[in-house]
Amino acid sequence: MTRPRTLYEKIWDAHVVEQRPDGTCLIFIDRHLVHEVTSPQAFAGLRASGRTVRRPDLTLAVPDHNLPTTARRDAAGNRLPIADPESAAQLAALEKNAPEYGIRYIDAVAPEQGIVHVVGPEQGFSLPGTTIVCGDSHTACHGGIGALAFGIGTSEVEHVLATQTLLLQPAKTMEVRVEGDVGPGVSAKDIILHITGVIGAAGGTGHVIEYTGSAIRGLSIEGRLTVSNMAIEGGARAGLIAPDDVTFAYLKGRPYAPKGADWEAAVAYWRSLATDPGASYDKTVVIDAADIAPSVTWGTSPEDVVPITGIVPDPASFADPSKQAAAAKSLAYMGLEPGTRMQDVAIENIFIGSCTNSRIEDMRAAAAVIKGRKKADNVRWAIVVPGSGLVKAQAEAEGLDRIFIDAGLEWREPGCSACLAMNPDKVPAGERCASTSNRNFVGRQGPGSRTHLVSPAMAAAAAVTGKLTDVRELMA
């Protein structure tokens, strides 16, 4: 009888190629996702050293960060050029590097193009029990289908391209158990914002977080991807949710997923991965789902979370002196006074999108709130950016695009968009954005931009009222 193991330990053990005497392990990587921003220097490194890509068949490249989300073709169907020469050069580098090294490449105008973390699961390229890496910290996202997935730097991108492995130290394990039922208007995004507020931005450092409990099991795959996506905002390089029938139903029939007898063998293997009874985690945090309200951030760290019914905290209310200093700095940047009701904060910009919240359910949740309503006059800019061409097509088939457009919101092409200010979608200095993305860092959405992280339904509510709003009041 072997020792009871956690989901993380089972995936780790299955991927050890070799263990060094100092404890560092050579870990095999099953899937490598590549985008245009963090890969050019890695390909240049391969070229300089005369190395090749060991397993192009396990690698998939797609552009997302730099792409403008406006039309990509003119009325005659011709490709429109990328106006920014630096973005154009970076996109061109990926378009050249991928085929040169025999890597599958999804073109910017392909129907299945999208944000790399939306595309992976959607194509069935990301699978449970696999190791998945990408030069992007939100690779944690794929943990939502039970993959050990984490972001890597460009040197590691080069290392994986050359060897299909990484040299890693095993992580510690942390369980975040969310038990019970969430109330109406509370989404997966509110769950992960609440968790980040509880554990803090460094709460999971050195750990892989497994999300467990009935509130997590009750989530759709879209919701699980949202939760795991933001594991990194709690400091954990990877999140994990045990694969189950919901996962298998989501993946079955996807283009790259196993088929026929292979599918049956795969499901049997995936079922064996769940954490064994009696296995222990290094750390456990238990959260009552009933305590989770629609949530919003007030500061410049994703741990700065309050319920929408709450107020901007007084920096003096924090016990830790370094947190007091950070909170005071955050409030000055955000232009907020302690004691202000979150619901009194006016919003000029709305961003519904990003690898956290751009899947079909997110589009549906936002549209349900927007339907029959209009964008508030003080909302200057409101964009809805589906996570992939397939999400876009599905939303359009359901008429969701019309709901957004009729309300005065813009319906865009897929990409990372206003999550990170690398493409034309930016929030101007001094203005606020109710954003479904993952980071409220200083300057994240553009120099001087002020970000309030919320769920898609909450962003939609802010769009129609022009201020941060408790979506439950619009649901009655």
Added chain:
Amino acid sequence: MTPLEKVEGRAIPLGLKNVDTDVIIPAHWLKTTSREGMGRGAYESLRAAPDNLFDRPENKGAPILIAGDNFGCGSSREHAAWALGDLGIRVVIAPSYSDIFSGNAVKNGILPVVLPQAAVDRLIEVAATDPIHVDLDTQTVTTPFQDRFTFEIDPFRKMCLLGGLDEISLTEKSGGAIDAYEAKLAAERPWLQPALTE
């Protein structure tokens, strides 16, 4: 990678908790296909302020940075490590780091020293006027005032930093083990091979 053993010099006393990678290097500086010149964009928002720590004449070329908890949190962008390296920084001292940043730092010959907050506070005090000495071999940080702090570091990282080692070359020595793993995988879990079917 340039080997690192001993570093002595000015330390920039940044302090601050949760300094994220967007603060270290904003995304618009990532629109490049090179690793060079990232220092120009380093700490852009902080350096917009007059008399900021980074542009004070005495801190120019300082090889050490002292920061607060969770330094380098956020994005996986290695550009953050390249930016620090381009400023001339070889050592960061903080109570904790994000996992991805500390890995990226080591791969670029930058030593992330972990010390308790009290030690970090003391070093910030010293850095206002005096140099700090870091010795990776003995795992110590010392000051001209007889302060002596020891730190822990993963032995593999220490070996890579001391030797200026390239991890890819190291891993290539395990080519046979990777071949064997792949053969075993193909036999045990053949369904893992992605085959595109419409």
